[in-house]
Amino acid sequence: MFLTPVAKMSGTVLLPLLSLLGWLQIHQTETQKKIIFQGYIEGEFLYIAAPLAGNLTTLAVQRGTTVKQGTALFTLDPEPEATAVREAQARLHSAQARLNDLQKGQRPLEIQAILARNKQAEADLELAKLEQTRYETLFRQKVIQKEILDNARATTQRNQARLEEVTAQLQIAQLAAREDLISAAEAEVATAKANLDKQQWWLTQKQVTAPQTGQIVDTFYYEGEWVPAGSPVLSLLPPARVKVRFFVPELLRATIQMGQPVRLNCDGCAPNLIATINYLAAQAEYTPPVIYSRESRAKLVYLVEATLAPEIAVKLHPGQPVEVQFF
CATH class of the missing domain: 1.10.287 (Helix Hairpins)
Structure with a gap:
């Protein structure tokens, strides 16, 4: 079998190119593992409200209380609906x-x-x-x-x-x-x-229960106050809605996969907490100044979110800074 000069040249160029791509992938993966990213804990709160207006007769929980699904949270005056x-x-x-x-x-x-x-x-x-x-x-x-x-x-x-x-x-x-x-x-x-x-x-809507297990983050009314229809009386944070947010540079975006585990460290936390990546932003965010040039590409960052196991999430708080590292 005889190869044409073009085929010989293609084979000569292709092998080094594949080797270079493999080296770059390994290098990026190793670089990913060495970098410590600064992140923070984010909480997606549930704002609990009743569809009807009324006087707040009973507020059964306080801020910081952990409640289970189905626990009575508050009651509005039921007499109009009972009538x-x-x-x-x-x-x-x-x-x-x-x-x-x-x-x-x-x-x-x-x-x-x-x-x-x-x-x-x-x-x-x-x-x-x-x-x-x-x-x-x-x-x-x-x-x-x-x-x-x-x-x-x-x-x-x-x-x-x-x-x-x-x-x-x-x-x-x-x-x-x-x-x-x-x-x-x-x-x-x-x-x-x-x-x-x-x-x-409508009568049952005057007594509101917890839709999920979680922690009462804040209350917005006192007993005896008038609550408008649809106005939140308190906010609830379920463990499943606690997550880690951090940003990675453009160079490492392609090396990160959905479901990939990351290690967390924070002040006062147990060492080597584990989270799982469940979101990768499709669009980049830009750190100022924004200049579309080869030199400014290092300023491109992508948002990454990772979920936590419930037993870990209950120990962390929204706004708490954390360090994120791949392994």
Whole structure:
């Protein structure tokens, strides 16, 4: 196999170039390990507020207290919302009673009165039939005139119609209301239930609990003060929201990887604390003066953030200076 002059030249240049790149990577990694970066502890606070306004009746925690998730933090005056809940309960009870009344038909006493009239109509019809039978016998014997027999037959028909009328009234009384009225009443009950659920939810918002385990950093109101809706009453710092921030020069930015561990040192801390890099800024920040030249590239720095284990984070405080070193 014969190589052209170009191929020979490419191989001659490529090998030293690869060696140089490998040396630069090793050199940068070694340089990274030797440099100590100055950083600080940053805390992302949770500002705890209620969606409703009210007087602060109870502040159950103090600054510096460590609380667990679900711990009661503060309570606003619940009486306005409690009143609204009682009103919603009364409306639901009224709507349910109307629905039940429509589904049952008329009241029992009204039905009993119709039953009595029905029995009376049955008795009148039975008597009219007996009299008609007797008059028909007398008419055949030519004891009475035909007019008397006609009157007896008319009385029987009248009592028959009366019985049918009372029977129909009884059937109607035992039926529920029309379907459209029942549907409207059912919709009214559903609306009342939804309103009650909403009012009960608003009532629960007057008592606020810790969304996460953490430390109470500050409180902004005293008991008895008026708290506007959405205004934070206190700030909470969970361990998971404590992190280390430091800056690295452009030369070392490419050598840092997500998930890479770093060693921390600070005054009064246990030696060799470990953090894990979880953020690398995509854009550089510039230390003054900002001049776009080859000589000023050393002024380019990138923000790096690293998270801490919860048992380490609780021992550090926002603003605390730390030294960061790769290893």
